[in-house]
Amino acid sequence: MSKKRVVIAGMGFGGLRAAKALAGSGFELLLVDRNNYHLFQPLLYQVATAGLEEEEIAYPLRGLVRGWKDTTFLLAEIIGINVADRTIRTDSEVISYDYLIIAAGSRTNYFGMDSVAKNAFDLKRLDQAEDLRNQILFMFERAERESDVRRREALLTFVIVGGGPTGVEFAGALRELIVYVLSKDHPTIASSETRIIIVEAANSLLTAMPDDLREYARLKLISMGVEVMLESKVIGATEESVQLFGGTTIGTHTLLWSAGVAAADLAGAIPGIERGGAGRIVVQPDLTIPGHPNVMVIGDMACCLTNGAPLPMMAPVASQQGEYAAQSIVARERGASLPAFRYRDKGAMATIGKSSAVAVTGGFKFRGYIAWLAWLLLHLFYLVGFRNRVVVMMNWTYAYWFQERQVRIITSKNRRSVRS
């Protein structure tokens, strides 16, 4: 009897965890991703702020699965899923499956604002982080030669839409890049000439955090020199400005959008399934699609209702669902079944700057140095691959002691494509 084939679509946190748990458990495993690496997305903002190199947060998938039994990796874009035929279609072939785990993650959601989509930077992919890094460095180069006061101000203004972890962490890291590094690289530009503005629609930053930690983060950012605009909504953008609801316009060439995500486009490529908010696929309590017990959706793509609300789109949810999906398939093959998926909330954390972070776990709240240290160790722990950890640790140590960042090169190919 030939082995049953499990196809996992997407090698993010969810897909990777499912693959690890299923490898060697009697299935033929086919892992599909459009990139040949697993991306450690939570640290993308450090690539964008010249703190880490791209390769340090991207781990080659073939290297990971090398020793795994009956496991194949396929570099391909999935363009259709046919749950009736039990096949997926890639850009080059059609592949059948016995079990399918859909884990293609999310894309940025501009909520239909085309002018923002066209002019904003984005922080979901590796090349986007590189683009943003090039942009930041290039704006300082341009500002050096700009004599018009207003235009110079716009070049040195950086607007971040969204006060979630990405926005907060990016803002803090950018501020430190400017104060410790760029102001020394550019003696004619004072740190005080630059502006970093977080624009957040809600009435606080980090809405997943307890009140006092939100406030701590806000005050800490302000003390670092970051402007925080709460209850403010972006309604449009041009190459040189961003418009807020109420009439305010801010001159900037660098607008980072981190205010919304939606399920990856693949969610729309499965005919006849129900989709919830942000285009996520509505799943049953066991993460399967109604009527198709051999198809599971996990991570950002899954709309998994818990106490009436969908689970948040974040790595821990994806990882736990990946583990569950794997166990569930193994159980089903033995004629058993698992109880419904239950998310174990282990807490949340966000780093704000050097020696400063907020964290909450199991009812305990931390902030400042201790939270920062916890953030650091946890991220190192979860980074895939021995060498990555060592190099990242080295970079961080170097940055910490020498207040220097190595990676501030403008890669020429992109400099040309940077808007000017």
Next chain:
Amino acid sequence: MSKKRVVIAGMGFGGLRAAKALAGSGFELLLVDRNNYHLFQPLLYQVATAGLEEEEIAYPLRGLVRGWKDTTFLLAEIIGINVADRTIRTDSEVISYDYLIIAAGSRTNYFGMDSVAKNAFDLKRLDQAEDLRNQILFMFERAERESDVRRREALLTFVIVGGGPTGVEFAGALRELIVYVLSKDHPTIASSETRIIIVEAANSLLTAMPDDLREYARLKLISMGVEVMLESKVIGATEESVQLFGGTTIGTHTLLWSAGVAAADLAGAIPGIERGGAGRIVVQPDLTIPGHPNVMVIGDMACCLTNGAPLPMMAPVASQQGEYAAQSIVARERGASLPAFRYRDKGAMATIGKSSAVAVTGGFKFRGYIAWLAWLLLHLFYLVGFRNRVVVMMNWTYAYWFQERQVRIITSKNRRSVRS
């Protein structure tokens, strides 16, 4: 009295050396480059073979010049030089100088073969190294899914034109990447299915080396599985093949051209000066342009005749000329002058593979492990920046002991642009 302004056009090995020597010696220094980093070109082939990350061989120029007195860096493309007016023109402004050092290096020379220029990969710039790395990795991904024997062979054939140091070092490093890493990443592709072919027009590799070292390099490469075709000339290429003089056609999607360089285009932007072979600017024995004692040309751009032949286009020549140019300007300001530039040939070296290299210096010849160790230490020594050295050393140690390469990620932006 205001300080005299020295403009240095180009921050390669020559320009950087001149800048270092002139900093703090009473001039106003303006350093111009179109990139914001100094590139350690001799190690580009290691980026292309997934051994080093881009940032490890690119050092931010602003970081370098930070502490230097009266020194400014300008990120700009120089598009014209007017030696009569004593000005240079960039894409954004006109800058006057008292002294000018032209050090813009070289570009690849396809000798008018448009089909090769269009289809070949090139290894002069950082983005080209990344493109080539993406291409190599992507060819293995495609070969996995290719059932047609002939097409699969073409995907797995890599042709290198030019048997100089770049061609030899790239061929050896690519072979090791395939044998130690890619053949494990792709269990369905045997190393023996892949072909690496060096095509060289002369009757030996490494023509700057003594006879026995050339032969050692050739035999070593062959023992590693690299094919060496001597006295063979490329006359054309398509996306899927390369044509040799005599009628042979080799199926390949990956053609690296390392068979010729010419002076950078800037050499053509100075009206009324004499140019020699490969478009290099003919200089006097003191490296100045005839009639313009305040303009010096150094490095690959300079045609500096020594014993009737122009000096080779290589880093040591550029560095020594940079040092000379700086001293010469200082001397002139004191009313003195230097004797003619004299190149001190300190030897040459090329690495072939793990624990194997050839080197010649001061009449002594080395090969094998001792030459390889010397190559390694010398390259580490010349790498700019403490941190670069440490990280490069770490990468090399890791690759040596674990026979693994970390950087084998296909950056998505480029994968799409890779020819397919």
